[in-house]
Amino acid sequence: MRANIIKTYGPWRAVMLPQEIGCPSLTDNEVLIEVHAVTANRTRDTLIAEGKPHHPEALPLITGQDPAGIVVEVGTNVDRFKKGDRVVVSGRMACGQCDLCAAKRAGDCPNAKSIGINRWGGYAEFCAAPEKTLFLIPDNISFYEAAVIMRHCPTALQLLDDKAELKPNEWVLIMGAGGGLGGPGIQLAKLMGANVIAAAGADERVELGLKLGADFGINYRTHDLSEEVKRITENRGVDVVYENISDPTTWPKAIASLAYAGRLVTAGAHGGPEVTLNARNLYLNRWQIKGAAGGSPHNVKRALEYARTGKITCAIDRVMPLEALHEAYDMIENGDVQGKIIIDPSA
Numbered sequence: 151m152r153a154n155i156i157k158t159y160g161p162w163r164a165v166m167l168p169q170e171i172g173c174p175s176l177t178d179n180e181v182l183i184e185v186h187a188v189t190a191n192r193t194r195d196t197l198i199a200e201g202k203p204h205h206p207e208a209l210p211l212i213t214g215q216d217p218a219g220i221v222v223e224v225g226t227n228v229d230r231f232k233k234g235d236r237v238v239v240s241g242r243m244a245c246g247q248c249d250l251c252a253a254k255r256a257g258d259c260p261n262a263k264s265i266g267i268n269r270w271g272g273y274a275e276f277c278a279a280p281e282k283t284l285f286l287i288p289d290n291i292s293f294y295e296a297a298v299i300m301r302h303c304p305t306a307l308q309l310l311d312d313k314a315e316l317k318p319n320e321w322v323l324i325m326g327a328g329g330g331l332g333g334p335g336i337q338l339a340k341l342m343g344a345n346v347i348a349a350a351g352a353d354e355r356v357e358l359g360l361k362l363g364a365d366f367g368i369n370y371r372t373h374d375l376s377e378e379v380k381r382i383t384e385n386r387g388v389d390v391v392y393e394n395i396s397d398p399t400t401w402p403k404a405i406a407s408l409a410y411a412g413r414l415v416t417a418g419a420h421g422g423p424e425v426t427l428n429a430r431n432l433y434l435n436r437w438q439i440k441g442a443a444g445g446s447p448h449n450v451k452r453a454l455e456y457a458r459t460g461k462i463t464c465a466i467d468r469v470m471p472l473e474a475l476h477e478a479y480d481m482i483e484n485g486d487v488q489g490k491i492i493i494d495p496s497a
């Protein structure tokens with residue numbers, strides 16, 4: 151099969167290349183998928199190619215975290231899926247055995263493995279995945295949409311619901327409103343009944359946040375973020391800040407936008423990761439900071455149901471073939487995209 155394969159660590163452009171490789175063989179609990187969509191994630195994939203920060207277990211490695219496609223073969227113990235099913239893979243595999251998994255906190259499992267890091271992922275014509283990582287795609291959702299929903303919506307739900315415990319009528323500030331995590335954050339916060347302020351570093355991204363349903367928008371490059379938040383909330387501040395950038399120039403203003411006893415939740419550090427924190431403000435204001443990454447099965451099911459019923463939409467910039475992965479990364483780096491780029495290895 152054709153796949154984008156890393157055979158040695160090094161500069162991503164030199165070591166992550168389309169090549170021929172044997173199709174993965176199945177164990178009894180796995181399913182073989184003909185891949186029709188996987189999202190291009192420049193930061194994650196190029197760090198893996200360079201051997202940091204998460205070392206894969208073995209090379210060669212095929213990255214690509216959230217493949218969606220058609221089941222073409224099932225292992226002998228698989229009973230929930232059959233040939234022809236349309237499925238999407240949840241890229242995070244909790245261990246199912248630790249104390250946190252037992253406490254129904256699979257999203258926090260410290261032993262979780264990742265598709266595309268600890269085993270071969272979806273930048274390939276075929277991908278073998280454990281049955282427990284698969285979810286059926288609703289009939290009215292395309293493979294492209296399913297991959298994008300899987301990439302960001304379970305994480306957004308985990309941050310807003312499980313970690314921030316956002317309540318109806320509370321105020322939430324969504325940072326990076328035009329980004330991959332920002333868009334779902336806005337839509338899901340509105341579904342949860344919150345008042346939403348969308349903040350981004352460019353007017354067109356603020357506009358996008360407003361189109362997705364945000365009640366107010368702030369350009370934090372041209373305005374003082376915390377002052378604007380205070381003006382909008384009549385000096386109260388927001389109950390929740392949804393961070394996902396870790397930009398040292400915006401992070402202090404974001405946390406300063408919190409109301410007394412507010413919560414900052416975060417996943418994502420493409421603008422950092424180092425930021426400064428005024429610890430005195432933290433304890434005097436009774437603020438909380440919580441981090442989380444990925445989602446858990448209950449959040450995946452919720453996200454797919456919201457998509458099926460049209461309550462959330464996802465932004466797709468374009469679909470490109472496997473051979474165009476480098477071109478896709480360059481476009482992402484240059485900021486030339488409005489939404490996710492989908493790689494379709496069947497194209």
Ligand SMILES: [Zn+2]
Pocket residue numbers: 244245246247248249250251256259260261262
């Ligand atoms: Zn676990």
